[in-house]
Amino acid sequence: MRQIPLGLRLPDRALFTNFLPARNCEALEHARRVASGEYVGLTWLCGPAGAGKTHLLQAVCATASARMRSGYVPLAELAPLGVGVLEGLNLQCLCLDNVDAVAGKSDWERAIFGLLHEAEEGGGSLVLAAQAPPALLPWALKDLGSRCAAGAVVPLRVLDEAEQQAALKLRARVRGFELPDETLQWLQRRFPRDMRALYELLDTLDEAALAAQRRLTIPFIREVLGASGRAPASDA
Numbered sequence: 001m002r003q004i005p006l007g008l009r010l011p012d013r014a015l016f017t018n019f020l021p022a023r024n025c026e027a028l029e030h031a032r033r034v035a036s037g038e039y040v041g042l043t044w045l046c047g048p049a050g051a052g053k054t055h056l057l058q059a060v061c062a063t064a065s066a067r068m069r070s071g072y073v074p075l076a077e078l079a080p081l082g083v084g085v086l087e088g089l090n091l092q093c094l095c096l097d098n099v100d101a102v103a104g105k106s107d108w109e110r111a112i113f114g115l116l117h118e119a120e121e122g123g124g125s126l127v128l129a130a131q132a133p134p135a136l137l138p139w140a141l142k143d144l145g146s147r148c149a150a151g152a153v154v155p156l157r158v159l160d161e162a163e164q165q166a167a168l169k170l171r172a173r174v175r176g177f178e179l180p181d182e183t184l185q186w187l188q189r190r191f192p193r194d195m196r197a198l199y200e201l202l203d204t205l206d207e208a209a210l211a212a213q214r215r216l217t218i219p220f221i222r223e224v225l226g227a228s229g230r231a232p233a234s235d236a
Contacts, residue, residue, distance in 0.1 A: 014058035020167035035063035042151030045129040051156040053129040057095040068092040100130040106140040
Protein backbone atom coordinates (compact mmCIF):
# COMPACT_ATOMS: atom_id res chain seq x y z
CA MET A 1 0.00 0.00 0.00
CA ARG A 2 1.36 3.44 -0.89
CA GLN A 3 2.13 5.59 2.12
CA ILE A 4 2.16 9.33 1.46
CA PRO A 5 2.84 11.72 4.37
CA LEU A 6 0.24 14.37 5.17
CA GLY A 7 -2.26 12.99 2.68
CA LEU A 8 -0.17 13.96 -0.35
CA ARG A 9 -1.05 12.12 -3.54
CA LEU A 10 1.41 11.23 -6.25
CA PRO A 11 0.39 12.17 -9.78
CA ASP A 12 -0.44 9.00 -11.71
CA ARG A 13 1.61 10.22 -14.67
CA ALA A 14 4.95 10.47 -12.82
CA LEU A 15 6.22 7.03 -13.83
CA PHE A 16 9.38 5.51 -15.22
CA THR A 17 7.53 4.57 -18.41
CA ASN A 18 6.92 8.19 -19.39
CA PHE A 19 10.32 9.56 -18.36
CA LEU A 20 12.38 10.22 -21.47
CA PRO A 21 15.96 9.28 -20.51
CA ALA A 22 17.81 11.07 -23.35
CA ARG A 23 21.11 12.07 -21.70
CA ASN A 24 19.81 11.00 -18.27
CA CYS A 25 20.00 7.25 -18.84
CA GLU A 26 22.26 6.68 -15.83
CA ALA A 27 19.94 8.63 -13.54
CA LEU A 28 16.92 6.64 -14.74
CA GLU A 29 18.72 3.32 -14.27
CA HIS A 30 19.85 4.27 -10.77
CA ALA A 31 16.32 5.37 -9.84
CA ARG A 32 14.97 2.01 -11.03
CA ARG A 33 17.52 0.21 -8.83
CA VAL A 34 16.43 2.24 -5.81
CA ALA A 35 12.75 1.53 -6.45
CA SER A 36 13.38 -2.21 -6.80
CA GLY A 37 15.38 -2.37 -3.57
CA GLU A 38 18.56 -3.30 -5.41
CA TYR A 39 20.26 -0.09 -4.21
CA VAL A 40 19.79 1.06 -0.60
CA GLY A 41 21.20 3.96 1.36
CA LEU A 42 21.44 7.57 0.21
CA THR A 43 20.94 8.90 -3.30
CA TRP A 44 21.27 12.58 -4.21
CA LEU A 45 19.67 13.77 -7.45
CA CYS A 46 20.85 17.17 -8.65
CA GLY A 47 20.29 19.33 -11.69
CA PRO A 48 18.64 22.53 -12.92
CA ALA A 49 14.92 23.18 -12.59
CA GLY A 50 13.04 21.19 -15.22
CA ALA A 51 15.68 18.46 -15.51
CA GLY A 52 13.34 15.78 -14.18
CA LYS A 53 14.29 15.43 -10.51
CA THR A 54 10.71 15.58 -9.20
CA HIS A 55 9.51 13.16 -11.89
CA LEU A 56 12.14 10.59 -10.91
CA LEU A 57 11.50 10.99 -7.18
CA GLN A 58 7.79 10.42 -7.67
CA ALA A 59 8.41 7.50 -10.01
CA VAL A 60 10.70 5.90 -7.40
CA CYS A 61 8.02 6.33 -4.75
CA ALA A 62 5.22 5.03 -6.98
CA THR A 63 7.18 1.94 -8.04
CA ALA A 64 8.60 1.17 -4.60
CA SER A 65 5.15 1.40 -3.00
CA ALA A 66 4.24 -1.97 -4.56
CA ARG A 67 6.74 -3.73 -2.30
CA MET A 68 7.56 -1.42 0.62
CA ARG A 69 6.35 1.57 2.61
CA SER A 70 7.31 4.64 0.62
CA GLY A 71 6.65 8.36 0.62
CA TYR A 72 7.36 11.58 -1.24
CA VAL A 73 7.79 14.90 0.60
CA PRO A 74 8.14 18.21 -1.36
CA LEU A 75 10.07 20.32 1.14
CA ALA A 76 9.59 23.61 -0.72
CA GLU A 77 5.83 23.25 -0.25
CA LEU A 78 5.80 21.78 3.25
CA ALA A 79 8.66 23.69 4.91
CA PRO A 80 6.26 26.40 6.22
CA LEU A 81 4.52 23.68 8.27
CA GLY A 82 7.67 23.08 10.29
CA VAL A 83 10.17 20.29 10.69
CA GLY A 84 7.51 18.13 12.33
CA VAL A 85 6.42 16.98 8.87
CA LEU A 86 9.41 14.63 8.92
CA GLU A 87 8.54 13.00 12.25
CA GLY A 88 7.19 9.47 12.56
CA LEU A 89 7.28 8.63 8.86
CA ASN A 90 8.63 5.08 9.37
CA LEU A 91 9.18 4.50 5.66
CA GLN A 92 11.51 2.09 3.89
CA CYS A 93 11.87 4.37 0.87
CA LEU A 94 11.62 8.11 1.47
CA CYS A 95 12.03 10.74 -1.26
CA LEU A 96 12.67 14.33 -0.17
CA ASP A 97 12.37 16.96 -2.90
CA ASN A 98 13.79 20.53 -2.86
CA VAL A 99 16.33 19.91 -0.10
CA ASP A 100 17.89 23.27 -1.00
CA ALA A 101 14.79 24.88 0.56
CA VAL A 102 15.88 23.77 4.05
CA ALA A 103 19.67 23.50 3.69
CA GLY A 104 21.41 25.71 6.24
CA LYS A 105 18.60 25.33 8.80
CA SER A 106 19.96 23.24 11.64
CA ASP A 107 16.62 21.86 12.86
CA TRP A 108 15.75 20.54 9.40
CA GLU A 109 19.23 19.18 8.88
CA ARG A 110 19.13 17.30 12.20
CA ALA A 111 15.83 15.75 11.15
CA ILE A 112 17.27 14.70 7.76
CA PHE A 113 20.35 13.31 9.51
CA GLY A 114 18.02 11.22 11.68
CA LEU A 115 16.21 9.91 8.61
CA LEU A 116 19.53 9.00 7.01
CA HIS A 117 20.53 7.11 10.14
CA GLU A 118 17.21 5.25 10.14
CA ALA A 119 17.64 4.29 6.49
CA GLU A 120 21.15 3.01 7.06
CA GLU A 121 20.19 1.07 10.18
CA GLY A 122 17.08 -0.44 8.61
CA GLY A 123 18.44 -1.15 5.14
CA GLY A 124 16.16 1.43 3.55
CA SER A 125 16.58 4.16 0.96
CA LEU A 126 16.65 7.92 1.33
CA VAL A 127 16.51 9.82 -1.97
CA LEU A 128 17.19 13.56 -1.85
CA ALA A 129 16.90 16.10 -4.65
CA ALA A 130 18.22 19.63 -5.05
CA GLN A 131 19.47 21.83 -7.84
CA ALA A 132 23.05 21.78 -6.53
CA PRO A 133 25.23 18.82 -5.56
CA PRO A 134 25.69 18.40 -1.78
CA ALA A 135 29.20 19.87 -1.80
CA LEU A 136 27.79 23.25 -2.90
CA LEU A 137 25.00 23.67 -0.35
CA PRO A 138 25.42 25.91 2.75
CA TRP A 139 25.14 23.17 5.36
CA ALA A 140 24.74 24.07 9.01
CA LEU A 141 25.77 20.51 9.92
CA LYS A 142 28.97 19.83 8.01
CA ASP A 143 28.76 16.13 8.85
CA LEU A 144 25.44 15.88 7.01
CA GLY A 145 26.93 17.55 3.95
CA SER A 146 29.83 15.09 4.01
CA ARG A 147 27.52 12.10 4.37
CA CYS A 148 25.37 13.29 1.47
CA ALA A 149 28.42 13.84 -0.72
CA ALA A 150 29.59 10.31 0.11
CA GLY A 151 26.34 8.79 -1.17
CA ALA A 152 25.37 8.23 -4.79
CA VAL A 153 25.35 11.73 -6.32
CA VAL A 154 23.43 11.49 -9.59
CA PRO A 155 23.31 14.53 -11.90
CA LEU A 156 20.54 15.25 -14.40
CA ARG A 157 20.68 17.52 -17.43
CA VAL A 158 17.86 19.50 -19.00
CA LEU A 159 16.55 18.33 -22.35
CA ASP A 160 17.43 20.15 -25.53
CA GLU A 161 14.74 21.23 -28.01
CA ALA A 162 14.57 17.93 -29.91
CA GLU A 163 14.55 15.92 -26.66
CA GLN A 164 11.76 18.11 -25.29
CA GLN A 165 9.69 17.33 -28.36
CA ALA A 166 10.29 13.61 -27.89
CA ALA A 167 9.37 13.85 -24.20
CA LEU A 168 6.11 15.66 -24.94
CA LYS A 169 5.20 13.13 -27.62
CA LEU A 170 5.90 10.31 -25.17
CA ARG A 171 3.74 12.00 -22.54
CA ALA A 172 0.94 12.32 -25.08
CA ARG A 173 1.18 8.67 -26.19
CA VAL A 174 1.05 7.47 -22.59
CA ARG A 175 -2.11 9.52 -22.17
CA GLY A 176 -3.57 7.89 -25.27
CA PHE A 177 -3.31 10.51 -27.99
CA GLU A 178 -0.88 11.72 -30.64
CA LEU A 179 0.52 15.24 -30.54
CA PRO A 180 0.71 16.73 -34.07
CA ASP A 181 4.11 18.16 -34.99
CA GLU A 182 2.70 21.58 -35.87
CA THR A 183 0.92 21.77 -32.51
CA LEU A 184 4.06 20.77 -30.64
CA GLN A 185 6.18 23.36 -32.46
CA TRP A 186 3.55 26.05 -31.85
CA LEU A 187 3.63 25.35 -28.09
CA GLN A 188 7.43 25.41 -27.97
CA ARG A 189 7.60 28.73 -29.79
CA ARG A 190 5.09 30.48 -27.57
CA PHE A 191 5.69 29.10 -24.07
CA PRO A 192 8.76 28.87 -21.83
CA ARG A 193 10.68 25.68 -22.52
CA ASP A 194 10.39 24.41 -18.97
CA MET A 195 9.38 20.75 -18.97
CA ARG A 196 7.26 20.94 -15.84
CA ALA A 197 5.29 23.87 -17.24
CA LEU A 198 4.95 22.19 -20.66
CA TYR A 199 3.76 18.93 -19.08
CA GLU A 200 1.16 20.78 -17.02
CA LEU A 201 0.03 22.68 -20.11
CA LEU A 202 -0.23 19.48 -22.13
CA ASP A 203 -2.27 17.79 -19.38
CA THR A 204 -4.65 20.76 -19.22
CA LEU A 205 -5.12 20.76 -22.98
CA ASP A 206 -5.67 17.01 -23.09
CA GLU A 207 -8.38 17.20 -20.44
CA ALA A 208 -10.09 20.00 -22.35
CA ALA A 209 -9.87 18.03 -25.60
CA LEU A 210 -11.41 14.97 -23.96
CA ALA A 211 -14.25 17.02 -22.52
CA ALA A 212 -14.95 18.69 -25.86
CA GLN A 213 -14.20 15.61 -27.98
CA ARG A 214 -11.77 17.68 -30.04
CA ARG A 215 -8.29 17.12 -31.41
CA LEU A 216 -5.39 19.22 -30.16
CA THR A 217 -5.31 21.55 -33.12
CA ILE A 218 -3.82 25.02 -32.89
CA PRO A 219 -7.23 26.78 -33.19
CA PHE A 220 -8.60 24.60 -30.37
CA ILE A 221 -5.57 25.32 -28.16
CA ARG A 222 -5.98 29.06 -28.77
CA GLU A 223 -9.62 28.75 -27.76
CA VAL A 224 -8.83 26.83 -24.54
CA LEU A 225 -5.95 29.07 -23.50
CA GLY A 226 -7.88 32.22 -24.30
CA ALA A 227 -10.79 31.08 -22.13
CA SER A 228 -8.43 30.28 -19.25
CA GLY A 229 -6.44 33.52 -19.54
CA ARG A 230 -3.25 31.61 -20.36
CA ALA A 231 -2.88 32.64 -24.00
CA PRO A 232 0.71 33.53 -24.94
CA ALA A 233 1.51 37.20 -25.43
CA SER A 234 1.95 36.78 -29.19
CA ASP A 235 -1.65 35.54 -29.44
CA ALA A 236 -3.19 38.17 -27.17
